[in-house]
Amino acid sequence: MTGFDHLIGGFAVALSWKGLLYCFLGCLWGTVVGVLPGLGPLAGMTLLLPLTFGLDPTFGIIMLTGIFYGAMYGGSTTSILLRIPGEAASVVTCIDGYEMARKGRAGPALMISALGSFVGGTVSILGLMFITPPLAKLMIAIGPSVQVVLILLALLVITAVSAGSRAKTAAMIAIGLALGTVGLDRLTGAPRFTFGSAELTGGLSFTALAIGLFGISEILINLENVTQLSVIRPRLKELIPRWPDLTESAPAVGRASIIGFIFGIVPGVSHVVATFVSYAVEKRLSKHPEQFGHGAIAGVAGPETANNAVTGTAMIPLLALGIPSIPATAILISALTIHGVQPGPLMLTHHPEVFWGLVASMYIGNVILLILNLPLVGMFVNLLRIPYVWLVPLILIVSIIGVYSVNFSTADIWIMAISGTIGYLLRKFGYEMAPLLLALVLSDRLEENFRLALTMSGGSYATFLDRASILLVIAALGLFLSGSVLAWAFTGRGSYASEARRARADVVP
Amino acid sequence: MSTRIAGAVIAGMLGVAGAFLAWQASLLGLGDLASPGPGFFPFLLGAVLPPLACVIGFDCWRSGSSLAVQLGHRNVAIATAALLTVPLLFEPLGAPITLGLFGAASLILIGGISPLVAIPASGCASIACWYFFQVLLGVQLPAGPL
Numbered sequence: 001m002t003g004f005d006h007l008i009g010g011f012a013v014a015l016s017w018k019g020l021l022y023c024f025l026g027c028l029w030g031t032v033v034g035v036l037p038g039l040g041p042l043a044g045m046t047l048l049l050p051l052t053f054g055l056d057p058t059f060g061i062i063m064l065t066g067i068f069y070g071a072m073y074g075g076s077t078t079s080i081l082l083r084i085p086g087e088a089a090s091v092v093t094c095i096d097g098y099e100m101a102r103k104g105r106a107g108p109a110l111m112i113s114a115l116g117s118f119v120g121g122t123v124s125i126l127g128l129m130f131i132t133p134p135l136a137k138l139m140i141a142i143g144p145s146v147q148v149v150l151i152l153l154a155l156l157v158i159t160a161v162s163a164g165s166r167a168k169t170a171a172m173i174a175i176g177l178a179l180g181t182v183g184l185d186r187l188t189g190a191p192r193f194t195f196g197s198a199e200l201t202g203g204l205s206f207t208a209l210a211i212g213l214f215g216i217s218e219i220l221i222n223l224e225n226v227t228q229l230s231v232i233r234p235r236l237k238e239l240i241p242r243w244p245d246l247t248e249s250a251p252a253v254g255r256a257s258i259i260g261f262i263f264g265i266v267p268g269v270s271h272v273v274a275t276f277v278s279y280a281v282e283k284r285l286s287k288h289p290e291q292f293g294h295g296a297i298a299g300v301a302g303p304e305t306a307n308n309a310v311t312g313t314a315m316i317p318l319l320a321l322g323i324p325s326i327p328a329t330a331i332l333i334s335a336l337t338i339h340g341v342q343p344g345p346l347m348l349t350h351h352p353e354v355f356w357g358l359v360a361s362m363y364i365g366n367v368i369l370l371i372l373n374l375p376l377v378g379m380f381v382n383l384l385r386i387p388y389v390w391l392v393p394l395i396l397i398v399s400i401i402g403v404y405s406v407n408f409s410t411a412d413i414w415i416m417a418i419s420g421t422i423g424y425l426l427r428k429f430g431y432e433m434a435p436l437l438l439a440l441v442l443s444d445r446l447e448e449n450f451r452l453a454l455t456m457s458g459g460s461y462a463t464f465l466d467r468a469s470i471l472l473v474i475a476a477l478g479l480f481l482s483g484s485v486l487a488w489a490f491t492g493r494g495s496y497a498s499e500a501r502r503a504r505a506d507v508v509p
Numbered sequence: 510m511s512t513r514i515a516g517a518v519i520a521g522m523l524g525v526a527g528a529f530l531a532w533q534a535s536l537l538g539l540g541d542l543a544s545p546g547p548g549f550f551p552f553l554l555g556a557v558l559p560p561l562a563c564v565i566g567f568d569c570w571r572s573g574s575s576l577a578v579q580l581g582h583r584n585v586a587i588a589t590a591a592l593l594t595v596p597l598l599f600e601p602l603g604a605p606i607t608l609g610l611f612g613a614a615s616l617i618l619i620g621g622i623s624p625l626v627a628i629p630a631s632g633c634a635s636i637a638c639w640y641f642f643q644v645l646l647g648v649q650l651p652a653g654p655l
């Protein structure tokens with residue numbers, strides 16, 4: 001079968017009533033969590049992860065991915081109307097989006113943001129569709145030693161591009177890898193760090209940890225400040241942008257699609273970095289840079305397109321290599337594994353329906369989101385009127401049931417509650433949870449391949465320095481350096497980390 | 510507690526956790542460099558944490574301020590306590606009662622809602638969740654005395 005035949009098959013899955021239903025539900029929930037401040041795509045995905053266990057893997061993944069890119073769409077709404085980013089990738093949109101809203105131009109800002117998101121999302125899906133299959137074919141040939149190098153590279157890049165302290169990020173990675181070793185050793189069957197508990201022999205529940213570290217800690221942080229928000233409400237007829245808005249935004253959308261596409265492959269905070277690089281590029285290339293910060297529409301179109309262009313390309317390392325590049329894809333890797341689908345190069349051979357169904361559903365999801373986010377924006381804005389403290393018990397109840405339903409064990413509720421509390425404390429002191437989660441997902445594979453490679457090579461560490469590994473390192477360094485040069489050339493301010501911190505500090509006091 | 514001291518304390522705890530991990534891993538059998546045992550990988554991770562904790566602690570001490578860190582917010586303390594109580598009651602009392610109590614306590618203590626409204630509201634929410642998960646999705650939740 002050719003790729004085109006597979007794509008047709010994928011559309012048959014995605015356009016079935018179940019495919020459409022779960023895609024719609026994912027997009028709807030994604031938009032809701034994107035709109036509600038304090039509930040980002042990660043919390044949204046982890047909260048609904050247990051609900052997908054009873055579904056066919058393709059529909060489960062379609063729904064979870066819908067939440068991921070739906071949240072990117074929804075995040076712009078609060079950025080524009082409230083100057084509060086619904087999720088991290090919408091931070092930059094606050095700058096000009098909110099200024100436009102203050103000037104009575106919230107409608108065009110929302111419209112351009114949705115159109116840009118649609119274009120960026122579509123471009124990235126094309127990339128996903130064309131790059132993943134050949135890359136997966138290449139990756140089938142690599143052995144365990146190259147896999148080790150690949151995973152170490154991903155973890156190194158995550159540390160390098162971290163928005164916080166690199167030492168703290170490295171510590172979080174070490175803790176994530178260590179948490180992944182709890183349970184039976186896969187090669188010898190020896191129990192590790194189980195302390196005699198039968199419930200820990202299967203390892204720590206990823207779902208419980210993810211919901212605790214992301215969902216619960218986020219809720220606890222938000223509970224410190226539960227003031228009611230005042231919202232600027234646009235009318236439907238105000239949504240239509242003027243002709244100059246479109247002509248100013250079109251080049252920004254084109255450039256941001258490429259920027260998001262490139263940054264999507266870089267592990268770490270790529271979706272956040274892509275937005276401020278896009279903003280800086282637009283400001284640098286604009287004929288009226290002085291308008292930026294005072295309601296320039298290109299300052300909304302660029303970042304919003306970029307953060308959606310990341311969503312598709314961020315799936316490439318996940319689906320072709322089995323390596324999550326951002327936390328949202330770590331949730332997807334866990335979901336795929338739970339469903340018995342091993343993400344990585346063999347997935348396209350063994351489960352083509354999942355990959356192509358997902359690709360097709362992303363096209364459809366983009367259209368659904370365009371429909372959801374424009375005429376129904378008023379409805380989503382009304383969600384912001386619900387006091388946050390009313391939502392908290394409901395979210396926590398769903399989390400508790402969700403976590404319990406994975407293994408039917410109260411131990412998982414303990415893990416969720418304790419990890420949520422620890423996550424809250426760590427986040428208060430500037431430790432990021434994303435590297436921990438990515439490392440947790442990769443821990444098993446890193447250790448298994450490391451020991452396997454040594455066994456196959458008769459204990460020689462030279463196996464990690466073969467030609468394929470060196471080529472891989474050079475390619476990764478080249479990609480990373482070109483990304484850094486691009487960011488530096490346009491922002492002219494320094495590292496990704498300082499840029500991300502500055503962007504957030506500019507918006508969030 | 511100032512952010513400087515609190516940051517250093519957290520870093521210290523990371524270091525201790527790393528040392529504990531390395532010690533526990535060493536009991537598992539490290540193997541050798543050519544043929545690592547089950548304790549080798551966690552031992553390496555445990556060994557990495559104390560030096561990292563030193564760097565973090567030093568950084569916190571150097572750049573931290575004497576401003577007090579805001580910990581123990583009333584809402585956070587209540588939510589945490591309520592969450593930690595749930596696993597104790599979940600199986601003996603069952604999901605509907607435990608989650609109903611949890612919801613009511615959260616609404617009254619965090620949301621500042623009158624018990625006359627909070628108790629029926631959380632009861633309804635708990636029953637709705639139970640119906641959705643147990644009946645519609647087939648998730649077996651503990652029923653307790655009900």
